[in-house]
Amino acid sequence: xEWINKKNILIVGLGLMGGSYAMALKRLGYRVYAIDINPxxxxxxxxxxxxxxxxxxxxxDLISSADAVIFALYPKTFTTWINENQKFLKPGIxxxxxxxxxxxxxYKIQDILRDDVEFIASHPMAGREVSGVQNSSDxxxxxxxxxxxxxxxxxxxxxxxxxxxxxxxxxxxISVLSPAEHDKMIAxxxxxxxxxAISLMTGTDLEHVENFTGDSFRDLTRIAxxxxxxxxxxxxxxxxxxxxxxxxxxxELTQIKELIADEDxxxxxxxxxxxxxxxxxxxx
Amino acid sequence: xEWINKKNILIVGLGLMGGSYAMALKRLGYRVYAIDINPxxxxxxxxxxxxxxxxxxxxxDLISSADAVIFALYPKTFTTWINENQKFLKPGIxxxxxxxxxxxxxYKIQDILRDDVEFIASHPMAGREVSGVQNSSDxxxxxxxxxxxxxxxxxxxxxxxxxxxxxxxxxxxISVLSPAEHDKMIAxxxxxxxxxAISLMTGTDLEHVENFTGDSFRDLTRIAxxxxxxxxxxxxxxxxxxxxxxxxxxxELTQIKELIADEDxxxxxxxxxxxxxxxxxxxx
Numbered sequence: 066x067e068w069i070n071k072k073n074i075l076i077v078g079l080g081l082m083g084g085s086y087a088m089a090l091k092r093l094g095y096r097v098y099a100i101d102i103n104p105x106x107x108x109x110x111x112x113x114x115x116x117x118x119x120x121x122x123x124x125x126d127l128i129s130s131a132d133a134v135i136f137a138l139y140p141k142t143f144t145t146w147i148n149e150n151q152k153f154l155k156p157g158i159x160x161x162x163x164x165x166x167x168x169x170x171x172y173k174i175q176d177i178l179r180d181d182v183e184f185i186a187s188h189p190m191a192g193r194e195v196s197g198v199q200n201s202s203d204x205x206x207x208x209x210x211x212x213x214x215x216x217x218x219x220x221x222x223x224x225x226x227x228x229x230x231x232x233x234x235x236x237x238x239i240s241v242l243s244p245a246e247h248d249k250m251i252a253x254x255x256x257x258x259x260x261x262a263i264s265l266m267t268g269t270d271l272e273h274v275e276n277f278t279g280d281s282f283r284d285l286t287r288i289a290x291x292x293x294x295x296x297x298x299x300x301x302x303x304x305x306x307x308x309x310x311x312x313x314x315x316x317e318l319t320q321i322k323e324l325i326a327d328e329d330x331x332x333x334x335x336x337x338x339x340x341x342x343x344x345x346x347x348x349x
Numbered sequence: 350x351e352w353i354n355k356k357n358i359l360i361v362g363l364g365l366m367g368g369s370y371a372m373a374l375k376r377l378g379y380r381v382y383a384i385d386i387n388p389x390x391x392x393x394x395x396x397x398x399x400x401x402x403x404x405x406x407x408x409x410d411l412i413s414s415a416d417a418v419i420f421a422l423y424p425k426t427f428t429t430w431i432n433e434n435q436k437f438l439k440p441g442i443x444x445x446x447x448x449x450x451x452x453x454x455x456y457k458i459q460d461i462l463r464d465d466v467e468f469i470a471s472h473p474m475a476g477r478e479v480s481g482v483q484n485s486s487d488x489x490x491x492x493x494x495x496x497x498x499x500x501x502x503x504x505x506x507x508x509x510x511x512x513x514x515x516x517x518x519x520x521x522x523i524s525v526l527s528p529a530e531h532d533k534m535i536a537x538x539x540x541x542x543x544x545x546a547i548s549l550m551t552g553t554d555l556e557h558v559e560n561f562t563g564d565s566f567r568d569l570t571r572i573a574x575x576x577x578x579x580x581x582x583x584x585x586x587x588x589x590x591x592x593x594x595x596x597x598x599x600x601e602l603t604q605i606k607e608l609i610a611d612e613d614x615x616x617x618x619x620x621x622x623x624x625x626x627x628x629x630x631x632x633x
Contacts, residue, residue, distance in 0.1 A: 275631045284568040290624075
């Protein structure tokens, strides 16, 4: 499917991310349908014009009319859904996802999927501290990054199609990484940072911290408000890579601690100059 | 001195913080003077209406006309300045500071200071990633916290005067902590977070991280752009307390790592629920 509107797009899983995709795609003129087990989510999305129609069941008619399917499910649910419902998918279509880990899921889905449907994985690096379709916003894609995660099984057409999806959704930067590269990067920039934020909130006995914080502490702990069901699953599905990144980070922080203990001012300043130089690249 | 305007306030050290104090106090109607060794900073502040007049030297007339003095200097410079110039201070006045560490400086200043001038320490928990008087803004005090840090030597009048300074500058929340409590709190909410941000930038070999980050990584590393002269001095002046807080944080992060290694989903969720509950207090 080329990205011509008037096509039908089906979103499976209508939470914050599914709802935000729906909002963006409706605005672009697509017919958008959704499947979610929660009737309130479907009702909200129809009432608020996020989707044209939806179902709480894997409705064969809804599935077979889709020219593209976007899966915004928890990783484990994704595999089950494909096993049970792939028989209804229209031949020749591309399907993609929003899953935050890739190695443990992409090869599995590609293995079980019919030969006449192609799964090209992707990861929108966007989100909010709140969840649910009611908090959907297509503004979360602005200034955000989008990663397409192909394997050797994927065709250039599917990769191009998926990159174009990122572009029309409004992402700032579209990149391509292998599943292993993706999971290493995500362990570092996303999962490690969430572990740090959690530790900052849980590892203290100080009272009324909120009265003494500057912006720095508030910034570092914003993501400590966390959906525990989703993130515990994501952490465990990327376990070894995440543990490796945590170890590297703890090593580096320990190095800085030792510079302080040794009163090595020049060593500390060198670290600070490097961090300043690297961080400035983000603000270009 | 009560907080009646038309009084003269002297700011010693005209960087980002001194300039922001000047801006707020001028707007409130005070006559504001400044001393800074950099002639460009003084010129900028006069040209832009931040101060009424200033000097690059410790001008006795400027000092002796001040009804209150605010020191916005690096900690070590502060002691030297007091030793050399306290003889010019008007008898009976209160002086305060903006220094980010307290135990190592407050008692020392109070020890060397004349008996007819009272030093009451305070710490505005505000700042920016950029420095210099040119980046001054009295908006940085909005929604920020202000800590008054008295010792046994301080009078109730000086404490009340200093709390009122925080209020008229526009801080959200004014608190009182002892120097030891302050330094422990600051090691945790400010210095540790800066060490974490630096480590996140310096401890990786991943390329082009900026193309793959979500808001979380950008938030956690905003403060990795850091003034290395000021922060290395602050870290070393609070060395033992900071190292203790770093150790506690590393312990907690290691606990979370072990929960992941053990695939202890319930333990992980419990940490996440606690961090969510605590972090929600910030967003009231």
